[in-house]
Amino acid sequence: MSEVRIAAEPRTEFGKGAARRVRRAGKVPAVLYGHGTDPRHITLPGHDLMLALKTPNVLLRVEGVGGTDNLALPKAVQRDVIKGFLEHVDLLVVEKGEKVAVEIPVTLTGEVASGGSLYQEAVSVEVLTEATHIPEGVEFNVEGLEPGTQVTLSELKLPAGTELHTDPDATLLIVSHERSGAAAEGEEAAGEGAGEGSEPAEAAAE
Incomplete structure (x- = not known):
């Protein structure tokens, strides 16, 4: 499968207010984790990420994090339930030859x-x-x-x-x-007949 290169920037501000500012700038908050490293909080370009995620299980080459490139798979994608825009993405770091x-x-x-x-x-x-x-x-x-x-x-x-x-x-x-x-109609008619027959029996019991 092909790789999609995407440029990342470190994220130093957190919380709902900071996340809204990131999204207003056309970017998406994300976290990069895996292989025993501490989670790295980053932002990704919203338009490029949206296009990349149209491919199921897309392999991303995340550039600009710690001076090295990281191969990563999207593992959790959060979208706004009404408007559908990306709110947050979790990325799992993977290596060539690794099974996932x-x-x-x-x-x-x-x-x-x-x-x-x-x-x-x-x-x-x-x-x-x-x-x-x-x-x-x-x-x-x-x-x-x-x-x-x-x-x-x-x-x-x-x-x-x-x-x-x-x-x-x-x-x-x-x-x-x-x-x-014909069979479906027969079953429907039989059901209706059973319903009609039950009314007099109930009336007689009363």
């Missing part, structure tokens, strides 16, 4: 067999992978799967160097029998 746990999306391709309805239980999966080679996602082909089929996460074919970091027996998807329109 991340969530990647699962995309289904193909069509199930006729008469089947597809239900995707897991839209993402947690994996353990190299920090500098995080896959963008994983695909699973459902072509021709018959009604009654259940697929678990263990059946995903992950890229080399990537492994599941969650329960392999958890359900990925289910293919159930598609209900016909």
Whole structure:
């Protein structure tokens, strides 16, 4: 995966007032931590950071902190619940070759067999992978799967160097029998009939 370079500045003022001043200047408060170092409080350019975060699990090369560059992954992103702007970001320092746990999306391709309805239980999966080679996602082909089929996460074919970091027996998807329109209407009518029949019985009891 590609790296996104982003320039950081040290942050020396703290508190809500200081954070508001940082954001008014078009920047975002952030903290850089990991690998046994003390957390380093920084600010990042808001526009550049917003663009970078559009890529899931983006790898940032944070420049200008302690005179060295740091590779980092966003681990917690706080946004304003109404306006959506970035309020704060936690960045985890990583190194090449290091394994990290991340969530990647699962995309289904193909069509199930006729008469089947597809239900995707897991839209993402947690994996353990190299920090500098995080896959963008994983695909699973459902072509021709018959009604009654259940697929678990263990059946995903992950890229080399990537492994599941969650329960392999958890359900990925289910293919159930598609209900016909007539069957659905019949069930609805039966339910209505049961409701109508209950009123006289209640009246008789009274």
